[in-house]
Amino acid sequence: MINTQDILETIKMIRQENLDIRTVTMGISLLDCIDSDIDKACNKVYDKITRLAENHVKVSENIEKRYGIPIINKRISVTPIAFLAGATSSNPVKLALALERAADTTGVNFIGGYGALVHKGFSVGDKALIESIPEALSITSKVCSSVNIGSTHAGINMDAVRLMGEIIIKAAEATADNSCFGAAKIVVFCNAVEDNPFMAGAFHGTGEPDCVINVGVSGPGVVRSAVQKLPNADIGEIAECIKRTAFKITRMGQLVGTEAAKALGIPFGIVDLSLAPTPAVGDSVAYILEEIGLEKCGAYGTTAALALLNDAVKKGGVMASSQVGGLSGAFIPVSEDAGMIEAVKAGALSLEKLEAMTAVCSVGLDMVVVPGDTPADIISAIIADEAAIGMVNNKTTAVRVIPAIGMKEGDILEFGGLFGSGPVMSVNRFSPKKFIERGGRIPAPLQSLKN
Amino acid sequence: MRAIITVTGRDTVGILAKVTAICAEANVNVADVSQTIMQDIFVMVMLADISKSNIEFTELSDRLKICGREMALEIHVMHEDIFNSMHRI
Numbered sequence: 001m002i003n004t005q006d007i008l009e010t011i012k013m014i015r016q017e018n019l020d021i022r023t024v025t026m027g028i029s030l031l032d033c034i035d036s037d038i039d040k041a042c043n044k045v046y047d048k049i050t051r052l053a054e055n056h057v058k059v060s061e062n063i064e065k066r067y068g069i070p071i072i073n074k075r076i077s078v079t080p081i082a083f084l085a086g087a088t089s090s091n092p093v094k095l096a097l098a099l100e101r102a103a104d105t106t107g108v109n110f111i112g113g114y115g116a117l118v119h120k121g122f123s124v125g126d127k128a129l130i131e132s133i134p135e136a137l138s139i140t141s142k143v144c145s146s147v148n149i150g151s152t153h154a155g156i157n158m159d160a161v162r163l164m165g166e167i168i169i170k171a172a173e174a175t176a177d178n179s180c181f182g183a184a185k186i187v188v189f190c191n192a193v194e195d196n197p198f199m200a201g202a203f204h205g206t207g208e209p210d211c212v213i214n215v216g217v218s219g220p221g222v223v224r225s226a227v228q229k230l231p232n233a234d235i236g237e238i239a240e241c242i243k244r245t246a247f248k249i250t251r252m253g254q255l256v257g258t259e260a261a262k263a264l265g266i267p268f269g270i271v272d273l274s275l276a277p278t279p280a281v282g283d284s285v286a287y288i289l290e291e292i293g294l295e296k297c298g299a300y301g302t303t304a305a306l307a308l309l310n311d312a313v314k315k316g317g318v319m320a321s322s323q324v325g326g327l328s329g330a331f332i333p334v335s336e337d338a339g340m341i342e343a344v345k346a347g348a349l350s351l352e353k354l355e356a357m358t359a360v361c362s363v364g365l366d367m368v369v370v371p372g373d374t375p376a377d378i379i380s381a382i383i384a385d386e387a388a389i390g391m392v393n394n395k396t397t398a399v400r401v402i403p404a405i406g407m408k409e410g411d412i413l414e415f416g417g418l419f420g421s422g423p424v425m426s427v428n429r430f431s432p433k434k435f436i437e438r439g440g441r442i443p444a445p446l447q448s449l450k451n
Numbered sequence: 452m453r454a455i456i457t458v459t460g461r462d463t464v465g466i467l468a469k470v471t472a473i474c475a476e477a478n479v480n481v482a483d484v485s486q487t488i489m490q491d492i493f494v495m496v497m498l499a500d501i502s503k504s505n506i507e508f509t510e511l512s513d514r515l516k517i518c519g520r521e522m523a524l525e526i527h528v529m530h531e532d533i534f535n536s537m538h539r540i
Contacts, residue, residue: 002455002498002531002534002535002538003538004485004487004494004496006534006537006538007455007496007534008457008489008494008496009538010529010533010537010538011457011459011527011529015525062509065508065509065512066508066509066529066530067529067532067533068512068527068528068529068533069529069533248537248538251536251537252533252536252537254536255532255533255536
């Protein structure tokens with residue numbers, strides 16, 4: 001019989017330390033739904049998603065009961081909608097409505113992929129789609145959007161960077177009466193991955209199979225509690241402890257993913273090895289860093305501690321899963337992490353420190369609330385800086401900032417639920433206007449002579 | 452197919468009897484039982500064979516959960532695979 005201690009450890013992880021499967025995400029290709037008549041395209045999109053994802057939620061709920069493990073979100077990611085928008089001259093917002101309808105019918109929490117890949121330039125449909133994002137996100141509630149504006153191989157499309165600064169402000173303004181939530185559903189990527197199960201940045205890449213199941217795990221609370229048991233251990237022992245814990249967390253994700261794929265009769269894609277926090281007290285990445293030995297997240301030493309944490313999570317996770325992918329790393333979303341929120345309120349954590357932290361972990365400036373009067377060019381420049389970190393370091397970086405319309409530094413923007421609440425952070429007001437207005441493309445970086 | 456049933460809470464009369472009665476009704480064979488007191492909390496772990504069960508796994512889980520609520524205990528039923536995959540390589 002299985003060891004009683006192991007059984008009780010698993011139950012404690014789930015009941016007391018908030019261990020859960022953050023998401024089971026079904027990736028669906030919509031390439032066969034392209035049509036020059038947008039109404040036909042909408043019908044094809046709706047039909048295909050509802051056909052393939054008909055049992056998605058039910059299967060996940062059965063797995064939840066069978067293994068006693070909560071699956072917080074069931075989601076769908078689709079081919080970037082710009083591919084469909086390119087075939088038609090009509091307003092692509094109709095496609096967003098079709099996605100929303102499909103999400104309602106299937107019962108999923110979110111559907112991602114209302115976006116475009118423009119890292120080297122805009123093709124037909126890309127601009128129209130990007131410009132429709134604020135409207136699309138204000139008239140839907142489950143649709144999420146992501147735009148890839150740079151990559152290590154292509155450089156950074158500065159025209160897209162400039163455009164996205166404006167789009168983020170417009171999306172916040174269009175949803176000003178709803179906590180500026182539109183901006184929380186847009187992610188701007190550099191080196192976007194094709195199999196990410198996490199929102200708002202999930203989309204189904206063109207290199208993926210027709211339909212696939214990807215899983216994202218969570219478990220900062222479990223890691224923190226494991227580290228807590230080692231008050232006098234040296235850093236090597238801490239890394240080892242995190243690795244072992246990450247192994248267990250990821251094994252559970254692997255089990256759930258393979259079971260879901262089997263039950264739905266579609267291939268299993270990847271487990272995303274992530275530490276995704278929630279606003280629940282105890283389920284925080286910042287608290288792990290503080291447990292390792294920092295007074296507050298954001299203190300000097302935070303970047304090093306995070307690098308250690310991120311690496312140990314991957315090492316433990318890789319061993320536990322047959323296929324690893326997605327964003328894979330510790331997430332540091334400010335509003336979704338009780339410890340990060342406290343650190344910002346206490347003045348320990350600044351936007352600059354967060355930027356440094358993104359160089360060593362997944363995935364970028366995430367759920368950061370900035371003052372509502374922040375000019376678009378400053379938001380564009382924040383995107384450019386973050387994209388440069390990703391481009392040069394061969395990693396995915398992203399920006400999800402929310403301009404809190406009508407609010408100023410120190411105010412709190414409440415989202416509720418998994419999205420938490422974000423303190424409005426201070427932004428450096430010196431102008432990057434001229435740099436952003438130049439447009440063009442930052443050339444791809446040299447891949448040798450690395451020093 | 453086997454499931455692990457765990458019962459935690461205050462020790463009272465008839466816990467084992469009630470849980471095994473629900474199992475018997477569902478034609479679930481209890482293969483092994485171990486119980487301990489950990490820091491004043493009663494912990495019982497049962498290994499149950501559910502391959503011949505006459506009800507769905509989720510139904511069994513619901514019935515035991517209701518029974519747990521009535522006795523102010525926490526009862527979880529989980530497929531053994533989750534423990535095997537988490538704790539064994």
